Amino acid sequence: MTANGLLQIGLFFAILLALVKPLGWYMAQVYEGRPCGLDRVMRPVERWFYRLAGVRHDEEMEWKTYAIAMVVFSLGGTLFLYGLQRLQDFLPLNPQSFGAVPSDLAFNTATSFVTNTNRQAYGGESTLTYLTQMLGLTVQNFVSAATGMAVLIALVRGLARRNSPSPPAPLPQGARGDVGETLESLDGRQGQRRDLGGPEHAHRVIDP
Secondary structure: OOHHHHHHHHHHHHHHHHHHHHHHHHHHHHHOOOOOOOHHHHHHHHHHHHHHHOOOOOOOOOHHHHHHHHHHHHHHHHHHHHHHHHOHHHOOOOOOOOOOOOHHHHHHHHHHHHOOOOOOOOOHHHHOOHHHHHHHHHHHHHHHHHHHHHHHHHHHHHHHOOOOOOOOOOOOOOOOOOHHHHHHHHHHHHHHHHHOOOHHHHHHHHOO
16 A cells, blocks of 8 residues: 555544544534534524424424334435436436436435445446436435434434333423433432332322
8 A cells, every 4th residue: 555545544534533522522412402503503494394394393203103204215215316317318417418227227226325335336427417426326325324323313212211111201492401311310210219118108208
């Protein structure tokens, strides 16, 4: 390996390590609903997307709703990318006059990029138009990864609340809470219940 190659690898790792703390902090703030410094700019955009998708930000979803939303979203992306490849000869940004991608190759490419595996069984510069690469593949490079992150957060939340007596109520817009503090509070209440000496004791505590 050349010195230039080693320098590039070292620079990449240095940048990656430097971004661990600030990026991790930012992701934690976003996932827990805390201020992240970009709220004034991103909050209106987020609300607009919520309204467009018919999502209520103050309601939590059960695992079935998460699963259905993920499948529907991924299926829509697959159909869109497949259709984009099959119709690219009729669409703009095709100066090389590329024809439609064969059905089997278009299906393989669409499912591959939507699932974030990115198998490329084609020659990108000799098969896909600029529009297909920009509006199809590049978009899925980001969207498919974001879908995986959303599923991961749902899984983490489910594991964190598995042993809780009941999941904490969703925080309203503008409220800031700590998931760890909420779980500790629930555990403390559960311990207080275990300390009670039975129904009679509970009656005396509630109605002295």
